[in-house]
């Protein structure tokens with residue numbers, strides 16, 4: 532992976548300068564009178580949660596659009612403007628956003644930058660040495676953890692605009708009950724597959740929290756970041772694993788290509804084991820507004836349905 536270090540450094544300096552220049556400090560966000568507070572989320576998944584909790588009282592945008600891979604995301608000149616113009620930024624907090632993470636942490640000196648991971652006790656995170664802080668950042672796939680993040684975001688939004696406290700609290704209660712219902716739906720859907728056959732094989736390991744919660748085993752070709760190199764050995768090992776465990780399907784993701792998965796399917800066929808390419812799973816980004824996963828609730832539901840359909 533080519534990392535645009537020079538550009539990123541320039542961006543950090545430029546953002547720091549821009550932030551100082553417009554004197555946008557934490558305290559002054561509240562003083563913006565009747566102007567709607569501008570919230571910038573890094574990913575569509577975070578933006579969706581904020582919209583559900585904040586409702587109509589804030590203005591939202593996401594830096595990375597639908598289907599964009601956050602691990603290898605390279606900030607653009609346009610992003611500088613978006614970061615500068617927002618009143619508050621919400622991001623994952625672990626190393627999901629790759630190089631962007633360091634920019635965001637530095638920006639905390641001048642701007643309100645809120646990490647979703649601050650909502651959660653560290654003991655809940657799955658360890659992963661592939662990431663700089665040692666944690667797997669895909670925690671939104673644990674519905675209960677995402678509910679805790681919802682509560683934390685509500686507290687932060689109320690702090691930003693105390694006049695909206697009542698409606699934010701109502702939104703939170705509604706959304707958290709939808710998350711409880713979603714968890715029940717997933718639990719009842721997965722009973723169709725015995726635990727011994729609950730395997731989810733994808734391009735990159737986004738589903739470890741989902742696997743822990745719903746007793747699946749997950750394997751991936753690339754590890755938990757999409758930035759890793761993929762070799763023939765990885766494909767050969769995956770072919771052996773699928774053949775030995777008689778796994779019937781593997782799944783492409785909306786943020787990465789499926790060529791390497793096709794190589795695995797072809798390799799299994801040569802060994803006399805038929806593997807199907809399952810329907811696309813939504814992993815690190817939502818789908819577009821016309822997709823089957825324009826929001827978090829539908830993303831979790833459609834992923835589960837697609838996994839069950841392929842493994843049945």
Ligand SMILES: [Zn+2]
Nearest residue numbers: 737755756815
């Ligand atoms: Zn990922």
